[in-house]
Amino acid sequence: MSPGAPAGPASDLVGPAASDWETVVGLEVHCELKTVTKLFCGCPNSFGDEPDTNVCPVCLGLPGSLPVLNEQAVELAMRIGAALQAEVRPSTFHRKNYFYPDMPKDYQISQYDEPINVGGWLDLPDGSRVGIVRAHLEEDTGKTTHQGAGGRIHSADYALVDYNRAGVPLVEIVSEPDIRSAAQARTYAAELRAVLVATGASDGRMEEGSLRVDANVSVRRVGEQRFGTRCEIKNLNSLRSLARAVEHEAARQVAVLEAGGAVVQETRHWDEEAGRTIAMRSKEEAFDYRYFQEPDLVPLAPDAAWQERAAASIGLLPAARRHRLLALLGQDRTGAQEDQVQSVVDQGLDDFVVAAVSAGSPAPLALVRASNELAADVGAAQRLEPSSFAALCKLEASGELTATQAKAVLAELVEAGGGDPAAVARSKGFEAMSADSLAGVVAQVVEANPDEWRRYAAGDDKLAGFFTGQVMKVTGGKADGKAVAAELRGRREQQA
Amino acid sequence: MSSGGRPPLSRDEVAHVAVLARLALTDEELDRFTRQLAQVLDHAADVAALDLGGVVPTAHPLPLANVLRPDEPAPCLDRDEVLGAAPVVEDGRFRVPRIVGEAP
Numbered sequence: 001m002s003p004g005a006p007a008g009p010a011s012d013l014v015g016p017a018a019s020d021w022e023t024v025v026g027l028e029v030h031c032e033l034k035t036v037t038k039l040f041c042g043c044p045n046s047f048g049d050e051p052d053t054n055v056c057p058v059c060l061g062l063p064g065s066l067p068v069l070n071e072q073a074v075e076l077a078m079r080i081g082a083a084l085q086a087e088v089r090p091s092t093f094h095r096k097n098y099f100y101p102d103m104p105k106d107y108q109i110s111q112y113d114e115p116i117n118v119g120g121w122l123d124l125p126d127g128s129r130v131g132i133v134r135a136h137l138e139e140d141t142g143k144t145t146h147q148g149a150g151g152r153i154h155s156a157d158y159a160l161v162d163y164n165r166a167g168v169p170l171v172e173i174v175s176e177p178d179i180r181s182a183a184q185a186r187t188y189a190a191e192l193r194a195v196l197v198a199t200g201a202s203d204g205r206m207e208e209g210s211l212r213v214d215a216n217v218s219v220r221r222v223g224e225q226r227f228g229t230r231c232e233i234k235n236l237n238s239l240r241s242l243a244r245a246v247e248h249e250a251a252r253q254v255a256v257l258e259a260g261g262a263v264v265q266e267t268r269h270w271d272e273e274a275g276r277t278i279a280m281r282s283k284e285e286a287f288d289y290r291y292f293q294e295p296d297l298v299p300l301a302p303d304a305a306w307q308e309r310a311a312a313s314i315g316l317l318p319a320a321r322r323h324r325l326l327a328l329l330g331q332d333r334t335g336a337q338e339d340q341v342q343s344v345v346d347q348g349l350d351d352f353v354v355a356a357v358s359a360g361s362p363a364p365l366a367l368v369r370a371s372n373e374l375a376a377d378v379g380a381a382q383r384l385e386p387s388s389f390a391a392l393c394k395l396e397a398s399g400e401l402t403a404t405q406a407k408a409v410l411a412e413l414v415e416a417g418g419g420d421p422a423a424v425a426r427s428k429g430f431e432a433m434s435a436d437s438l439a440g441v442v443a444q445v446v447e448a449n450p451d452e453w454r455r456y457a458a459g460d461d462k463l464a465g466f467f468t469g470q471v472m473k474v475t476g477g478k479a480d481g482k483a484v485a486a487e488l489r490g491r492r493e494q495q496a
Numbered sequence: 497m498s499s500g501g502r503p504p505l506s507r508d509e510v511a512h513v514a515v516l517a518r519l520a521l522t523d524e525e526l527d528r529f530t531r532q533l534a535q536v537l538d539h540a541a542d543v544a545a546l547d548l549g550g551v552v553p554t555a556h557p558l559p560l561a562n563v564l565r566p567d568e569p570a571p572c573l574d575r576d577e578v579l580g581a582a583p584v585v586e587d588g589r590f591r592v593p594r595i596v597g598e599a600p
Contacts, residue, residue, distance in 0.1 A: 035567050036567045037569050042565075043569070050588065051587075053575050054572055055573055056570070056572050069563065069564050069565065070564070071564040071566055072566075072567035073567070092555050144592075144595065145589075146595070158592065158593055160589040160590065160591055161590040162589050162590075163590070288512075290516065293555065298558060298560040298563050299555045
């Protein structure tokens with residue numbers, strides 16, 4: 001455990017005699033940095049382009065080419081460090097040598113014994129703290145696609161290589177082995193992703209590979225102080241894969257140990273379809289990378305002023321954003337609202353709620369519209385003017401628009417990226433119904449349906465839905481459902 | 497010449513390094529390179545024998561730090577030209593032989 005770390009949440013139960021065993025996990029998260037260009041050359045850092053078009057002599061490792069470090073990658077690495085309470089230190093780059101076609105140079109430039117960020121921690125929403133060992137800069141590798149025999153790694157006939165990704169800047173964030181369950185591993189990865197997005201360092205898109213996770217998993221008897229032998233699990237492409245893989249790997253190790261066997265230190269590949277991990281190579285085959293200092297790069301030592309600028313440029317972090325929304329909701333908030341706060345912050349939509357509340361709308365209403373309607377298309381919603389959203393919430397809060405109308409207007413505002421909700425409402429023919437005209441419509445519907453009214457008046461509340469439906473039909477959906485319900489109850493009480 | 501306290505370089509170590517460098521060496525070459533590399537290491541061991549406790553390690557021969565470039569795009573190479581230099585190309589990408597083992 002890192003210093004001062006509070007105890008983590010209860011361990012997951014794994015295997016047959018699960019309560020005897022504790023799962024221990026450390027995660028390595030590779031985060032592609034949101035720069036314009038690669039780490040050591042001016043080729044675009046751009047996902048999804050035509051293969052092998054974003055390449056130059058430097059990232060292809062052609063003779064005579066020289067790497068030059070991207071200033072913005074250093075800036076983003078320091079922001080990540082600041083967000084994780086790490087210490088920025090003078091650092092150097094090394095060559096990690098290996099023969100594999102994903103790097104045309106036959107080495108990857110990475111930071112080895114002198115990384116830019118050292119130490120730190122991440123506090124999780126569940127109250128636990130996970131220590132950070134380091135967060136260092138390195139270049140990404142090219143993308144290999146295995147061909148033939150169904151594209152499986154072990155039986156492929158050959159591979160195709162796209163070097164667009166070779167040289168893309170990465171920060172690798174290595175955690176302490178402080179994680180004690182599959183669920184906590186998932187929570188850590190989700191919180192780290194939100195932090196990386198908040199700092200502007202990452203787009204957080206796991207499905208595009210811009211965040212990739214490896215998990216070091218071991219198990220030990222409860223009460224045992226020493227760590228068990230660990231296995232490294234690769235190919236975790238989603239939070240769900242991460243949680244499943246940790247759970248299955250821990251159960252596998254418990255089964256091996258309970259059968260009297262020993263866990264072999266090795267790298268294992270997560271097979272998402274089969275739902276299990278498969279051995280890839282054992283320690284004896286482990287690579288001997290022959291690290292040595294990169295002679296083409298000089299040391300990196302950002303001065304205090306740059307470090308302070310980088311730290312000051314990170315916006316509010318997710319924990320602070322959640323706290324801000326929870327404070328707006330106040331003490332009598334519900335568990336469902338707390339879940340909405342979590343998802344709204346994870347999706348970067350919390351500024352909308354704050355804008356709406358500042359403009360006078362109740363927080364629960366703004367939160368619902370953000371977590372339901374805006375979250376339906378996060379990409380489009382993030383282009384919306386917060387002031388449009390705030391004005392829309394105000395119209396709904398004051399009763400000038402019904403919930404149904406507000407949703408329709410909001411959809412149009414999101415599509416347009418902004419606008420005046422009152423004008424959109426008028427163009428759709430949404431006019432507020434006055435209380436008088438609503439009462440008139442209710443009276444008319446009640447007279448037209450005397451049998452149903454008798455049953456409702458006798459206490460059959462199910463008929464309220466019937467009458468609301470009738471009123472909506474007559475008004476073309478313009479009536480406010482809550483106002484109709486109130487009018488119905490009022491009429492019944494008057495009659496009684 | 498001093499060995500600096502290090503055990504002499506073994507033939508097995510040279511064979512291991514040859515595998516890492518993907519070099520196929522004959523028995524005769526292994527003997528010869530073991531001898532030659534041992535001489536090189538002996539020479540370096542002269543430095544290891546000195547008391548360098550107070551000397552800061554040299555990161556780079558040039559007294560420079562923070563050589564950086566702005567995050568601005570520069571032209572890339574033409575893809576046809578790039579792939580034209582490859583032994584085998586398929587589907588606009590480099591084609592490489594079957595890969596044994598997994599990426600590090």
